[in-house]
Structure formats: structure tokens, C-alpha cells
Amino acid sequence: MPFADTATPFLPAALAQAxxxxTVTGHAVDAAAWPASLDAADIIAVHRERAQRWGDAAQAPQYWKxxxxxxxxxxGHAPLPPQGVHGNGADLGSTPFFLRGIEAEIALRLGAxxxxxxxxxxxxxxxxxLxxxxxxxxxxxxxRWQQQLQAPAALKAADLLCHGALVLGDWQPYRPVDGALQPCAVQIGTQPAQVFENRYGLQDPAWLLLQWLRYATAHFGPLRAGTVVTTGSWCGLxxxxxxxxxxxxxxxxxxxxVQL
Structure with missing residues (x-):
């Protein structure tokens, strides 16, 4: 079925609610029923509507990707629901994921x-x-799309950049990380561990901070100390x-x- 792109006015609140x-029911949405093309303002509006629904109506979200x-x-930038943020060793076996893609990342936290x-x-x-x-x-x-990762790019962006949940390890003092030198190991189930070296495209996780800070504060308001941002995958998907x-x-x- 082709994806919709009609003259019907787009309502960000309707897509956010869908x-x-x-997310709550585990019943995916048909992307063919929504416009295949959305501009940046539409996507931001959907994200703002989502944030209001999970409780960030009066302040900027604390968690971001x-x-x-x-x-x-x-x-790409998207706020994340705090209800989907978990600590080391979390058991998410009862969470109704549609996919279970895995990205190994480094998260950074604002000190001011x-x-x-x-x-x-x-x-x-x-x-x-900072x-x-x-x-x-x-x-x-x-x-959340029936078409999963084959849905149009704009709809995947509106869907919080395909975010399902975030698991955070123990915080430690920040230090620069060189993507060319920092190895990352991932083991999934009984599969052998895979080691990824020199695969992080941004080279330094802190490189994106300036763009993210300007985007988040311009569209969502002041960010609090303690706000967290993840900085992209070191292992692909x-x-x-x-x-x-x-x-x-x-x-x-x-x-x-994390247990799935």
C-alpha cells in the first residue's frame, strides 16, 4: 500500500496520540494512513506533543538522544520518555517491543x-x-509502525527516532573519548561477543553537544542540570x-x- 501524502491538514497531536x-498497547500504527513527508516543524510538534503526554509539559525533557x-x-535529536529509562541489570522482558534493535552508546550528563x-x-x-x-x-x-524500519524517514523521525528504551550504566566523571581508539564489545544472548573498533562515525561523543544544546533549548526551553543525552551507536544496529x-x-x- 502506498504511503499517504494528501492535502488533509496534518495534526501533530493526533499522530502523537497514535x-x-x-507504545502502551503494543498495537502498531499503519504508516500508510499518515503523510509520508513531514517538515522539521511538524516533527518537532509531534515530539512536543509526546513530551506533554509523558509529563514534560512545563519543562524541557530530561532525557534525549x-x-x-x-x-x-x-x-537527529529527540526527547525520550523518562518512563523508558532504566538502570544496569534491568529486566525488560515484559515490555511490548515491536523490535529489539541494540545500539551501544555513551551517554553524557549536563552539570549545569x-x-x-x-x-x-x-x-x-x-x-x-557543561x-x-x-x-x-x-x-x-x-x-511503532507496522512497516517498522521500512516506514518513511519522516515518520520514523516523528516516532522519537525509533526509540524503544534506554538503559544507563553507572555515572563517572567525564573525560574525552577518542572513537578511533576506544573499543566497544557487545554480546547478545548466546552469540559470541563482537568487538567494534573505529566504528563511531562522529569520532568524539562530545562533538554533537553544541548542535544538540542549541536545538533542544530553542524548541523545548531551558535544560536542567542533570539532563542526559545519548550520543549515537558504536556498533551500528x-x-x-x-x-x-x-x-x-x-x-x-x-x-x-539488560535482559529482554
């Missing part, structure tokens, strides 16, 4: 608040100085199955486990 309902395949390509005016005046070094801690993280990639345990280790940074 995606929220799918940001990233992209390389520095030469546009970054920042507003749009402050973010606009920052340079890359200043943005990095970070007080880092942690190993696992993002569970999911899609791996696949897990129900019942798998997933283990991620960044040598010298930490290890993390």
Missing part, C-alpha cells in the same frame, strides 16, 4: 543548566565544559530476540547489562 497508544552516521551528515541564549553563545569547548559525567548506555531501538541478555562493555569506561 504513537503513544501504540542525538546522533548521526558521520560529521558530514545531519544529526543552559538556556537558548547561553547555548547560542557557546563554542564546542564551552559546550563540552558535561560533568558519562556512562555506558544501551538504546533499545523500536518502531544489532538485533536481539525476546529472552536475550544484552551485555555492553566500553573498555576503561564500564559495562552494562
Amino acid at each position: 504513537l503513544q497508544t501504540a 542525538s546522533g548521526g552516521p558521520s560529521r558530514s551528515q545531519p544529526l 543548566s543552559v538556556d537558548a541564549e547561553q547555548a547560542a553563545a557557546l563554542d564546542e569547548a564551552g559546550a563540552t565544559r 558535561i560533568d559525567a558519562m556512562a555506558v548506555s544501551i538504546e533499545i531501538v523500536d518502531a 544489532l538485533q536481539a530476540a525476546p529472552g536475550d541478555a544484552v551485555r555492553v562493555q566500553f573498555e576503561g569506561i564500564g559495562a552494562l547489562r
Whole structure:
């Protein structure tokens, strides 16, 4: 079935509610019933509507994802629901995921608040100085669309960039990380562990901070100290199955486990 792209007015609240309902019920949405093309303002509006539904109506969300395949390509940013953020060793076996994609990431935490005016005046070094801690993280990639990852790119972006859940390891003081030198190991279920080296396209997780801070504060308001952003996958997109345990280790940074 072709994807819709009609003259019917697009209502961000309607799409946000459909995606929220799918998250709660485990019944996927048919992408063919929604416009295949959305502009950036539409996607932001859907994200804002989603944030209001999970409880971030009066303040900017505390959890975010940001990233992209390389520095030469546009970054994507999305707020994340706090209800889907978990600690090391979490058991998510009862969560109704449609997919169970696995991305091993490094999360960064703001040590100070920042507003749009402050973010606009920052340079890359200043943005990095706002970070007080880092942690190993696992993002569970999911899609509320019946077409899953074959849905149009705009609809996947509206779906919180295909976010399912976030698992965070122990926080430790921030230090720079060189993507060319930092290995990452991932084991899924009974599969042998895979080691990924020099696969992180942004080279340094802190590189995206300036763009993310300006985006988030411009569209969602001031960010609080303690706000967390994940910074993109070091292992591409791996696949897990129900019942798998997933283990991620960044040598010298930490290890993390989640049960699916």
C-alpha cells in the first residue's frame, strides 16, 4: 500500500496520540494512513506533543538522544520518555517491543543548566565544559509502525527516532573519548561477543553537544542540570530476540547489562 501524502491538514497531536497508544498497547500504527513527508516543524510538534503526554509539559525533557552516521551528515535529536529509562541489570522482558534493535552508546550528563541564549553563545569547548559525567548506555531501538524500519524517514523521525528504551550504566566523571581508539564489545544472548573498533562515525561523543544544546533549548526551553543525552551507536544496529541478555562493555569506561 502506498504511503499517504494528501492535502488533509496534518495534526501533530493526533499522530502523537497514535504513537503513544501504540507504545502502551503494543498495537502498531499503519504508516500508510499518515503523510509520508513531514517538515522539521511538524516533527518537532509531534515530539512536543509526546513530551506533554509523558509529563514534560512545563519543562524541557530530561532525557534525549542525538546522533548521526558521520560529521558530514545531519544529526537527529529527540526527547525520550523518562518512563523508558532504566538502570544496569534491568529486566525488560515484559515490555511490548515491536523490535529489539541494540545500539551501544555513551551517554553524557549536563552539570549545569543552559538556556537558548547561553547555548547560542557557546563554542564546542564551552559546550563540552557543561558535561560533568558519562556512562555506558544501551538504546533499545523500536518502531511503532507496522512497516517498522521500512516506514518513511519522516515518520520514523516523528516516532522519537525509533526509540524503544534506554538503559544507563553507572555515572563517572567525564573525560574525552577518542572513537578511533576506544573499543566497544557487545554480546547478545548466546552469540559470541563482537568487538567494534573505529566504528563511531562522529569520532568524539562530545562533538554533537553544541548542535544538540542549541536545538533542544530553542524548541523545548531551558535544560536542567542533570539532563542526559545519548550520543549515537558504536556498533551500528544489532538485533536481539525476546529472552536475550544484552551485555555492553566500553573498555576503561564500564559495562552494562539488560535482559529482554
